[in-house]
Amino acid sequence: MNPSTMSGNRLAGIIGTGPWPSPAYDSLHAAISRVIADGRLPVGTRLPSERELATAIGLSRTTTTRTYGLLREQGFLLTRRGSGSIVRLPNVPGGRIDHLLTPAGADESEIDLTCTAQVASPWLLGAYDRALSQLPAYLPGTGYYPSGLPVLREAIAERFTRRGAPTDPDQILITSGAFGAVAIAVRALLQGSRAHPPDRSSSRRILIESPTYPNAIATLEGAGASLVSYPLEIGEDGHYWDLAAMEQALHRSRIRATYLIPDFHNPTGALLPESARGELAELLQRHSVTPIIDESIVELGLEDAPTPTPLAKFAPNSITAGSTSKIFWGGLRVGWMRLPRHLIDSMAATRLSLDLGAPVLEQLVAAELMRDHDAILPDYLDKLRTGRDILVAQVRTHLPSWDLSVPAGGMALWVRLPEERSGALAIAAREQGLALVAGPNFAPSGGLDGWIRLPYTAAHEQLSQLGPRLAAAWEDALSMEGRIPAGRARIVA
Ligand SMILES: Cc1ncc(COP(=O)(O)O)c(C=O)c1O
Known part of the structure; x- marks a missing residue:
């Protein structure tokens, strides 16, 4: 190119x-x-x-x-x-600053805070063993399961049903991670397939939260979406969805779909209250907006509260993306989409234009892990909660001028800096052996240099050393100020 x-x-x-x-x-x-x-x-x-x-x-x-x-x-x-x-980007941790996040590959002395992902669950290898013993039953077949293995689709459907959104296995399509699901959804809606052409008269606009998960920005734009940014508001308890503001945005322009992360939102950790879910669903339905709901993080509540109710319960036309990445391991690359019945055929057709299905062995592993889901999760969440608390204490002790609210779930703190220096901080952090992603990466349309995402998924010993390194990086970032020409730079994209 x-x-x-x-x-x-x-x-x-x-x-x-x-x-x-x-x-x-x-x-x-x-x-x-x-x-x-x-x-x-x-x-x-x-x-x-x-x-x-x-x-x-x-x-x-x-x-x-x-x-x-x-x-x-x-x-x-x-x-x-x-x-x-x-x-280009220097080949060092933290140098990864475009909209496509991939692990930084930091060496041992460096702390990688670029990725919200945990190491594999200790249950993983056992699940692989059991899956391997089931594999021979599948070998006489062709191995092609474009919609996914029945055993896994049943397990996922059952979990949705238990969480309050009754689901049949045929409404589930197994994908390559949640991101495979989002990519299929947006492509089907905007581009369609030969058998299911898109409605040419409909808008290509997709409403997206700001901040949001950076890969979503790249994926939606890559599928030809025109992104309309919807800023999350900031209240005493952190970020929240102002539904009146959303209504105004929906009045202003014709929106085809919305990509939302209502459960322990990445990067803010915000949770859409149960009481607002019906209202959101009703609002989107009134404006004929198809909700694409990213539930990748839904199981990561860190307070003692039930798993949030799927938005699909209130908005039956929503497309829900989910994944094993955040609860078991990102390397499984197994995710899913839950579909309203009227979209099953068009989504399945679009999926076939992208790939022919997820690997059989990994789907068997995922089915095994889903079976043990309730036993696996508590230890996993304990570890995450401890990580969160260590990081909160580090920031509060070493960087008292940084402003944070403790999220009720998710994998990262979203911290407001006292000055718009997030890009400078990411550069300075490299000298301290820290890989960070600057705030503007989370902005669909610019801004957010006054924010930094700090994942708490790294090892606890690493998180415990973070405060002094972050403080030194921040001091350097502030001292860069004198060397930066006066006058505010314009955001170009
Ligand atoms: C909101 C959100 N969606 C999707 C993903 C990626 O999910 P997967 O690995 O299942 O594709 C992530 C990973 O950080 C995420 O935070």
């Missing part, structure tokens, strides 16, 4: 035009690396020539040449003869 070239003037619009405190190459370097870090200057972009940038920002060519050299040395630029200077 050919990289897109950014003009000198456009780059100047993002980083500002100075003044550039001396040495100018240093402050220019700080400004450019910062906008790469917070996602405003996307990875893969070709930078303007040194001469063009020099003209646009009123510095000498020698300065821009020196700056590009420094960025190259630090891994922010890849320069090849004939193809210019392409933005």
Whole structure:
């Protein structure tokens, strides 16, 4: 793919035009690396020539040449003869700052806080053993189960039914993780398949919370959605869904579907109260909006409360995505979608255009684990709760100016910084051996540099060392300020 070239003037619009405190190459370097870090200057972009940038920002060519050299040395630029200077990320933890999150691959001395995922459940290997002993029964067949193994579809349907949304196994489609489910849902709604073409007259707009799970931004945009950002409000107890504001957003533009994470929302940890679920469902139905509900985190309540009721109970037309990733192991790559009956055929057809089903052995493993679900979860949640409490104590002790509310569930703290320095913090954290993802990654349409997500899924010993490292990184991030040109940078995308 050919990289897109950014003009000198456009780059100047993002980083500002100075003044550039001396040495100018240093402050220019700080400004450019910062906008790469917070996602405003996307990875893969070709930078303007040194001469063009020099003209646009009123510095000498020698300065821009020196700056590009420094960025190259630090891994922010890849320069090849004939193809210019392409933005990339340093190969270090925390360098992963586009909208596609993948594990950072941190080494042992580094603490990876880029991913909300736990290590595998201790029950996993036993489940693989039992699944392996069941495999021979499947070998005489073709192995193709595009909608999933009946035994797993039954187990998932049964769990929905127990949680209050009566479900038949044929309403369940097994997918490659929850994200496979979301990708199928959005593609079916917006693009359809040969047998089920989309309604051309309907809107491509999808309402999405801000902040939200970064991969959702990439997946929905990749399927051709036009995203309409719906900011979660902030109250005394943290973030919440203001349904009156949602109603206004639905009045303003015709929305086809909405992607929501109502259960221990990633990254805020917010939980849509039971009392608001009926109202939300009714609102979406009134505006003919199809809810795509991501329930990946629904089982991770850390207070003593029942698992939230599926929104599908109140909104029968909703598509619900779920997964084994957060409760058993991300490496299983087994998820599902629960469908309203009228969408089963079109979703199944779209699924076949993407892949032909999930692996049989992993589905057997998932079915085994689902059987032991209620026995597995308590230890898992205890570990997560302890992690959360360690991290809260670390932040409160070492960074008292950071503002956090303790989430009732989920896998991360979403912390408000006293200054908009999240991108700078992610850069400075690398020096402290910490991999962080800056707030703007969670923003569907820019902003959120005043927030940082801190997962508490890392090992407890690592979480216990975090405070001093974070505090040192924060101090560095604040001291970068003087080197960043005055004037607020414009958000371009
Ligand atoms: C809200 C949300 N949805 C989906 C996923 C990914 O789920 P899966 O691994 O099942 O594709 C994550 C992982 O962090 C998540 O936080």
